[in-house]
Amino acid sequence: MKEILRWPAAELAQKINRREIKAKEAVSAYLEQLYALEPELNSFVTVDEEGAYAQAGRIDELTQSGKNAGPLAGVPVAVKDNLCTRGLRTTCASRMLEDFVPFYEAGAVERLRAAGAIILGKTNMDEFAMGSTSETSAFGPVKNPWDISRVPGGSSGGSCCAVAAAQSLCALGSDTGGSIRQPASYCGVVGLKPTYGTVSRWGLVAYASSLDQIGPIARNVEDCALLLEVISGGDKRDSTCLDRRDVDFGRAFARTSASPQTSPQTSSQASLQACPEDVRGLRIGIVRDYFDEGLDGEVAAAVRRAAQQLRDQGALVEEVDLSLVSYAIPAYYTIACAEASSNLARFDGVKYGYRAGAEKGLHPMYRRTRTEGFGTEVKRRIVLGSFVLSSGYYEAYYEKALRVKAMIVAAFDKAFSRFDLLLGPVAPTTAPLLGQTGDDPLKMYLGDIYTVSVNLAGLPAISLPCGLDSRGLPIGVQLVGPRFGEKTILQAARAYEKACGGFALSPMTERAEKKGGMKV
Amino acid sequence: MTRQYETVIGLEVHIELATRTKIFCGCSTAFGGAPNTHVCPVCAGMPGSLPVLNRQVVEYAMAVGLATDCRISRLCRFDRKNYFYPDNPQNYQISQLYLPICRSGHIDIETPEGIKSIGIHEIHMEEDAGKLTHDDWAGETNVDFNRSGVPLIEVVSEPDMRSADEVIAYLEKLRLIAQYLGASDCKLQEGSMRADVNLSVRPLGSDSLGTRTEMKNLNSFKAITRAVENERARQIEILESGGTVVQETRRWDDNKERSYPMRSKEDAKDYRYFPEPDLPPVEISGEWIEKVKKKQPELRDEKKKRYESQYGLPSYDADILTSDKRLADLFEETLEYCKNPKKVSNWLMVETIRLAREHGIGIDQVDFSPENLGKLITLQETGRINGTVAKEIFAVIFTDDVDPEKYVEEHGLAAVTDEAALRDAVRQAVEANPQSVADYLAGKKKAMGFLVGQTMRSMGGKADPALVNRLVGEALAQKAAAYSSFCR
Known part of the structure; x- marks a missing residue:
């Protein structure tokens, strides 16, 4: 792999800002890698070569005139294809939006561009973010770069795959029930789902509005923090977006990595700024309920080793019962599908997107458009969601799910009165083989058991690589924080990463170089 | 008819609010405009767009609620009403079902038997839909989203009305309240006020309610009167001939003076309401309510009393002048240029109303400068013109809003006082x-x-x-x- 592809985001941006290399060189190196691996991985729906070079040109012009082009100057980012990009088609990996080109831009993408980042393209995903394998895409499944006979996870499978294969330096995903964390764990990268309301949802094609949150995917914790800082912050166009003032996630690292020092300050924020690697005294609860029969033994062992590692570094690690675990999946699928059934109603063939031709009459047109435009999993969730909201069932399902949600919030509150962070697995297993999950949706839904309650409670959580199983597939460990606890999460994550000596990219990245960057 | 029947009527009134921008985006609410020129990703239901609540809508809804003695909900919330129709870009309407902004108010109307209180069940906020136009020539239906997202309140009454007269009195009162508050212009013909009539009949003296129907497409007070009378007669006829009234929605055809069934209860839509996840609940503080209360303008009843006491106008004059906000505004504004209230009142009550009728326009469309009427009265009072000439000039002021002083000079109309x-x-x-x-x-x-x-x-x-x-x-x-x- 080329040297330029190895630099972390902050370093690359610094070199570009200092005119040591050009943004165009970074773009061309990444595009070369992207194209070389794309035939095997299928991680992108659309590659925006022209747009990437144009933005790189603007960055280079800025730096040539002596200006700082931003904290992500020239940093290539892959954007999940459910985030609207002005002038660049946004498909949600659905036939329904195959030719949809938005004339407006997602808030998170605007912030990326303003920070100097370069959008390489739009990544493949489960159709409308509904799925856990990135196989429900209308544009074919994404492959896992660690083993291309396996899935990368989902729904942000394309974004996580692209980062793991160094097709992009970092990426944006969206997480409604684990859609960033689970593929990050399957692909061996760092993925963070922020506190609900941290990143604007303006321009994110909604799956389940009350649970959706955009988050960063990166190779290491520092890049993840830097990206998170850039995309976070208030947006008047999203009424659920909070005007958080504590979003200096990246800067905290930058300051301290230059001059590490110990400080007597006690608050977690202050200690993060003082020494991001320090977990001494941090109270971490291992969620005992997550280590039941459903969890693969190798995954359980790796996650316990990660906990032990943090204990060795001075964290106070204890077991905790979260309870309600078995209720999280039904509550999640009830709420998420209910909202989805309404959110996806707008795709009707009238205004934009796919329309079934040659139908006379409104209702036949609606019916055929939606029958042909949506895939099976999307239709299943629309039907499920319409059912739980229908008259006579609303109280039994939707309202009950909302009560469960409130109880889950309370259970987390209780746990966070004793602990700074909770630790557990991300997914019950490592990446399954392609084509093994779709036939049994219930089994697929149960795979989200460790991630969905975090969305129901609106909490921040990160997925970190914590080793490989006997087949050489990455395993992820999840750290969950209280509301607005991103800094504590990043602090512990950084400490763990340092102790591990960093996280490895997929072996495929090295193979690509041997191939000599074949262009497609 | 062997038995005597009582009519029981409740109204659902939609009132379009007079905000400059739409309820969930910054697009203009201006009427007219080429199709789809007042639209954005939000009101066109584009993927990834999100609603942001216009606070003025909340204030207008509160103002109407306060003026009708409603309880203002300290926490209200929006809900999605899901149904597929092409004029509805998201295929759901953002409305309020579970926690509407106002509840339990009343409007007092005058009836031959005295003052009667009509209960208001609730007032809620919602967005209007777009407009479909059918092009028969091309065999196409086109949709215009300019109206999509225009703010509405729906005022739902209790079934407290018993006749068409009471319905009209209630609507007149509600219209005046909204107009006086500046919350809406309430034009029935233009659709900025729309009433659906829920009506049932029952044997006189009965306590239980009969099966009701809902009547839509009522575009004038006259149509409402005709529809109420027609529907009452239709239901009584069914009952008298041993039939049962079907619970259904009916559409009034004012030309044919009869109604047609639209849909029955059996095929009533299931709207699958649920809380709107894109909008946080609206918290209404006591402070906010007080602020709106303080801004509350003088309403009709107070104004009428003041006209009698402050200006010494006869009760008859005060009643007519306050019967329309525009007339009352003209009265008060003209008084700034001419200090003779009775003279001003006469010009407005007699000549203005006569000319409006002659030109076939509503009082709300009368559009001349109060300054010109004031000058005209002064010209006459000082003897510079006589009454006949004054009337002639006023007709020109009414249509062309001319300056009467200049007009007198240019046309040599000054009274000969030599x-x-x-x-x-x-x-x-x-x-x-x-x-x-x-x-x-x-x-x-x-x-x-x-x-x-x-x-x-x-x-x-x-x-x-x-x-x-x-x-x-x-x-x-x-x-x-x-x-x-x-x-x-």
Whole structure:
């Protein structure tokens, strides 16, 4: 792999800002890698070569005139294809939006561009973010770069795959029930789902509005923090977006990595700024309920080793019962599908997107458009969601799910009165083989058991690589924080990463170089 | 008819709010405009767009709620009403079901039996839909989203009305309240106020409610009256012939003066309401309610009382002037230019209403500057023009809003006040009409009016009538003196 592809985001941006290399060189190196691996991985729906070079040109012009082009100057980012990009088609990996080109831009993408980042393209995903394998895409499944006979996870499978294969330096995903964390764990990268309301949802094609949150995917914790800082912050166009003032996630690292020092300050924020690697005294609860029969033994062992590692570094690690675990999946699928059934109603063939031709009459047109435009999993969730909201069932399902949600919030509150962070697995297993999950949706839904309650409670959580199983597939460990606890999460994550000596990219990245960057 | 029946009516009234921008985006609410020119990703239901609540909508809804004695919900929330129709870009309408902004109010109406209180069940906020136009020539239906997202409130009454008269009284009162608050212009014809009528009948004295129908497409007070009477008769006829009324939604056809079923309860839609996840609940603080209360303008009943006490207007005048916000505004604004309330009232009550009727426009469309009416009254009061000329000029002010001072000058309409010239004209009239003089002297006092008229005519109508009257009187007095001395 080329040297330029190895630099972390902050370093690359610094070199570009200092005119040591050009943004165009970074773009061309990444595009070369992207194209070389794309035939095997299928991680992108659309590659925006022209747009990437144009933005790189603007960055280079800025730096040539002596200006700082931003904290992500020239940093290539892959954007999940459910985030609207002005002038660049946004498909949600659905036939329904195959030719949809938005004339407006997602808030998170605007912030990326303003920070100097370069959008390489739009990544493949489960159709409308509904799925856990990135196989429900209308544009074919994404492959896992660690083993291309396996899935990368989902729904942000394309974004996580692209980062793991160094097709992009970092990426944006969206997480409604684990859609960033689970593929990050399957692909061996760092993925963070922020506190609900941290990143604007303006321009994110909604799956389940009350649970959706955009988050960063990166190779290491520092890049993840830097990206998170850039995309976070208030947006008047999203009424659920909070005007958080504590979003200096990246800067905290930058300051301290230059001059590490110990400080007597006690608050977690202050200690993060003082020494991001320090977990001494941090109270971490291992969620005992997550280590039941459903969890693969190798995954359980790796996650316990990660906990032990943090204990060795001075964290106070204890077991905790979260309870309600078995209720999280039904509550999640009830709420998420209910909202989805309404959110996806707008795709009707009238205004934009796919329309079934040659139908006379409104209702036949609606019916055929939606029958042909949506895939099976999307239709299943629309039907499920319409059912739980229908008259006579609303109280039994939707309202009950909302009560469960409130109880889950309370259970987390209780746990966070004793602990700074909770630790557990991300997914019950490592990446399954392609084509093994779709036939049994219930089994697929149960795979989200460790991630969905975090969305129901609106909490921040990160997925970190914590080793490989006997087949050489990455395993992820999840750290969950209280509301607005991103800094504590990043602090512990950084400490763990340092102790591990960093996280490895997929072996495929090295193979690509041997191939000599074949262009497609 | 063997039995006597009682009609039970409840209304659902949609009122379009007078905000400059839409309820969930910054697009203009201006009427007209080429199709799809007042649209954005939000009101066109584009993927990834999100609603942001317009606070003015909340304030108008609160204002109407406070004026109708409602309880304002300290926490209200929006819900999605899901249904597929092409005028509805998201295929759901953002409305309020579970926690509406206002509840439990009332509007008091005047009936022949005295004051009656009509309960208001709730008031909620929601967005309007777009408009479909069918192009028969091309065989296409087109949709215009300019109206999509225009803010509405829906005022839901209790089933407290018993006749068409009560329905109209309630609607008039509600319309005036919204107009006075500046919350809406409430034009039925333009659809900025729409009423759906829920009606059932029951044997007089019965406590239980009959099966009701909901009547839609009522575009005028007259149509509402006709529809209420028609539906009452239709239901009674069904019951009298041993049938049962079907719970259904019906559409009124005012040309044919009958209604047609639209959909029955069986195929009623399941709207699958659920809380709108894109909008946080709206917290309404006591402070906010107080702020809106303080801004609350004077409503009709107070205004009417004030017109009587402050300006000494007869109750009749005050009633007419306050019957429309526009008329009351014109009255008060004209008073800034002319300090004679009764004169101003007369011009508005008589001439303005007459001309509006003549031009076939509503009072709310009357559009002349109060300053011009004020000047006109002053011109007349100071004798610079006479009443006939004033009326002529007012007709021009009404249509073209001219400055009466300039108009008088340009058209040479100033009253002739030159006493010598008038005396001359009077003398000529008296000499030319000896018979009238003779009649007058013989006791026919009416003959004096004829001579005044002749003088006015010779002056082209511009003479000051008071002066002419005096001069003709003087001339006749002279004649009388001469006559009596002759007789003696």
